[in-house]
Amino acid sequence: MITWIKRLALVVFLLLQASCSEWQPNTFTLVGELPPGFSYWAGVYYVPEPGTDCNIKDWRRTMPEHNRPWLGEYRSEIKINIKTIIKGCRMVVDDIDIKIFARWTDVGMGQTYDRAGLMFRTELEDKHKRIFNSKDESEFYGECYWVFKTSGKYRSLTKYIECRKDLERGERGKGKPSAIYARDQLPGKTIKMSIRLLDKEKPGVKDTWIEFPNGWKRCLGDGFEDPYGFCRGNTSDFSYYTGPYGEICTIYPGCEE
Known part of the structure; x- marks a missing residue:
């Protein structure tokens, strides 16, 4: 009897171990490392899981949003679901639209924003994949600067923010701060958006x-x-x-x- 119980316990242990080894988190973390006074909004977009036959109308209206400034909510660190079910359809994360907000004055329309983004693919060549370090963290880099101009007959000053890839910190190519990852890289990982503010301002x-x-x-x-x-x-x-x-x-x- 004791021998049988021991064998049963061993089998259960092995099954649990196998189950745990195959299990992966369904989330990853996005962290915004921004200059003082900056914030960001993130809209997460999903597409039907490859091989899934779905017929969903207006499904983009169901996409989750994080850090909605009109509701006064903000967290620099947010959790993103990799897979989800929307209207009965299995979906996978496809891209994240990011708005980087900055305020140059507390008067009137003093808040402005520019864009950044993340893209995710089922298959991705190794040369395009971002690398995660030993802490399961990966970073992409951007730089922002203020642009100033005047408007109207009183030449009223206005400013807005512009952001781009940070070539000095290793980014390649032109465009807004962005990065692309394979979906199988994401479970349990952390992606950091590191943005710095340049001292030099430019006329618009x-x-x-x-x-x-x-x-x-x-x-x-x-x-x-x-x-x-x-x-x-x-x-x-x-x-x-x-x-x-x-x-x-x-x-x-x-x-x-």
Whole structure:
């Protein structure tokens, strides 16, 4: 009797061990490592699992969203399901649309954003696969910078953020911060989106500002009624611009010379 119980216990142990060795988590973690004052939104999109015959209409409306700013929610670290069921159809994660938010003033429409993204494939050549380190972490890198311009007859200052791949930290090619992974790489792993903010800001419209050692000056153009205000080689006639609080300024960044 005791021998039989021992054999049964051994069989159960081996079955459990085999089951645990085959089990994989159905999630991975996305972490946003962003500059102070930045945040991100993530929309996760799924497609029918390969080999699945599904007929779903308007299924994109059911996609989960994370860090919805209009609800005041934010977490830098979020869990993403790799597989899910939507309207009875087995789905797998296909891509994540990311918006990187930044705010340059607390007045009016002071928040702006640019995009980043992740893509996932069932099969992916090794040369395109990202590498995970010994901690099961992988990173992709981006850099953002502020762009400034003026609008209207009072030449009111506006700014927006632009982001791109960070070539200095090893990214290749042009475009928005992004990365691609094979789906079988994902279970239990962590993907970090590492974004840095460059010190250098840039004018949003060419030939409208001239740079001096102490900052940028706004070209006058043909006067304040000129909606474009191009410099056209005139390096001596400049206009003021209006800051976000209504202040009258002559130099950017800063205000007064």
